[in-house]
Amino acid sequence: MRSISIIGAGPAGLILGIGLVRAGYDVTLYSDRDPEAIRNGFVPSSAGLSFAGQAVEAELGLNTWDDRVQELEGVHFDVVAPGGDLVTTIEGPWHDGPWRCVDLRLKCVAWMAEFERLGGRVVVREITPDDLERCAADTDLTVVAAGKGKISSFFARDDEKCIFAEPQRNISMVVVKDHPGWVDAVGFAPLHYTKMLDVGEVICGTFLNTDEEPAVFLIFDAVPGSPMDRFMHVSSNEEQVEVSKQFVKECMPWEWERVKDMRLADPGAAIRGRITPTVRKPVAKLPSGALLTGIGDTLSTKDGIGGQGLNSAVKSGHHMLKAILDRGDKAFDAEWIQHTWDEFWNSYEQYADVFNNGLMMPVPVHQQKIFAAAAQNPELARKLFHCFSHPPSAFPWMVDPAAAEEVLAQVER
Ligand SMILES: Cc1cc2nc3c(=O)[nH]c(=O)nc-3n(C[C@H](O)[C@H](O)[C@H](O)COP(=O)(O)OP(=O)(O)OC[C@H]3O[C@@H](n4cnc5c(N)ncnc54)[C@H](O)[C@@H]3O)c2cc1C
Incomplete structure (x- = not known):
């Protein structure tokens, strides 16, 4: 029986670990925290998972919360000028199926138990x-599936694939109760996305937190130095909720009624920090000459702005699972590791990375035209939102003005 060590009990490590024990592999999973510490610790993410990401979980029998979490049925996307005037609204359902946001503390603790039940250590x-x-x-x-843990830096930065040398946003996220959501205003349960030009993004939606009751997450992805950038020095999670309210009252007064009564969902329901988007090389060599590889955030860390990190982590864990199973008894050598990563990068991850990073850059004219047309055309809006669920669908038009013109011409036909 082949034996595998996995470092990190996040979604990437657990998807891989559970898939391998199910296939009869001898798997040891190392976690820096026990289940109680994870469950009572900080909320790491808004954990929005696309329909395709959920299909990976379902394949492994891990979609336990499907009936309990309110689905995000589509997207409501506002673009707001720096002074607060609404520039445009794009709205509509997802192209393939709903997103779901289930607290990773809940998932990872349950999945660790499932991994052990199946014979994993x-x-x-x-x-x-x-x-x-x-x-x-x-x-x-x-x-190595250690996310943003220090041990991930064992893998060298891939300078050719990195476009930023420092964080582009100062990030705050709170998970709250006593927030009514947006169904009354939008008509369906949306991923509620407000892009405030030159200021940052406010990304929200319904969420299932550790008490398995509905909650709402609010992410403030602040451009450093902008009026939204006011969370880095708060000293408690409760204060972070109050500062969130204060920002909404001052800069998004149309949302004030929704947030005025909100309160922290649980003591750990807030995070703040900054992320330098980083892609790493997939092969690391230990002093003994032994080789390691990585999955999830270990090899590709992203800002939370586009809801891509978890989706990539789940898919990269699944991709590694299939690659290990296909390898049979052959050696896990450097060539195989590089090939496994190249396959994932070329087919999916490069697009997720460019799409996510693109959301933090000025909107080029050809994308502005697509946004304006999508506000008038539900089919184009659906195509646009599909980029969140399946980033390869954003290419080439996201980066190629001529391809964007072609998309617009098709809409007009
Ligand atoms: C505010 C915010 C919102 C986000 N929202 C979304 C979203 O809606 N959708 C989406 O797709 N992505 C989102 N993301 C990104 C997503 O959460 C991450 O990309 C995803 O969790 C990565 O999974 P992972 O398994 O690779 O790493 P992690 O989830 O970080 O798991 C790594 C695990 O390894 C453990 N570990 C670390 N070091 C060690 C060590 N030395 N030994 C043992 N264990 C170790 C850690 O404690 C952790 O449990 C968001 C991120 C942020 C910051």
Whole structure:
């Protein structure tokens, strides 16, 4: 029986681990926190998962919360000028199926239990570089799925694939109760996205948090130095909710009624920080010469602006699962590792990365034209929103003005 070590019990590591134990592999999963610490800890993400991402979970029998979480049925996307005037609204359903947002604390704790039930071994330990040597010596393959953990920097930055050297946004997220959502205003449960030009993005939706009751997440992705950039020095999660209200009252007064009564969903229901979008090389060599590879945020870390990191993590865990199974008894050598990553990068991840990064850059004229047309044309709006669910569908028109003109011409025909 082939043996695999996985470092990190986040979604990428658990999707891979559960898939491998189901296939009869001997798998050890290392987690720096025990389930109780994860469940009672900080909320890491708004955890929006596309229909295709949910299909991966369903294939492994992990879609436990489908009936309990309110689906995000489509998108309501406002573009707002710096002074607060509405420039345009684009609205409509997803192209393929709804998104769902289930707290990763809930998922990861349940999935760790499922992994053990299926015969996997969980070791609670923060893995150090020295431990990596031991993992590599004891098992046929070591996969690092440690997200933004320090150990991920064992993999060298891939300068050719990185376009930013520093964070583009200062991020705040709170998960709250006593927020009514937007069904009354929009007519369906939306991913509610407000792009405030030169200021940042406010991204919200309904969410299932650790008490398995509905909540709402609000992300403030602030352009550094803008009026939204006021969260980095708050000293408690409760204060973060109050500062969120204050921002809405001052800069989005049309949303004030919705937020005025909101309160923190649980003590850990807030995060703040900054992320430098980073792509890393997929092969790392230990001093002994043993090789490691990575999945999820370890190899490609993104800002939360486009809801892509979890989707990529789930898909990269699944891609690695299939690659390991297809490899049979052959060696997990550097060529195989590179090929496995190249396949994922070329078919999916490069598009997710460029799409997500593009949301933090000035909107070029050809994209402005697409936005304006999509506001008038439901079919184009559907095509536009499909980019969130399946980023390859944004290409080439997202980066190529001539291709964008072709899309517009098709709409006019
Ligand atoms: C505000 C915000 C909102 C977001 N919203 C979305 C969204 O709506 N949709 C979406 O697709 N993405 C979203 N993301 C991104 C998404 O959450 C991440 O990309 C995703 O969680 C990455 O999964 P992962 O398994 O690779 O890593 P992680 O989820 O970070 O899991 C890594 C695990 O490894 C553990 N670990 C770290 N170091 C060690 C070590 N040395 N030893 C053992 N264990 C270790 C960590 O504790 C953690 O449990 C958002 C991100 C942010 C910041």
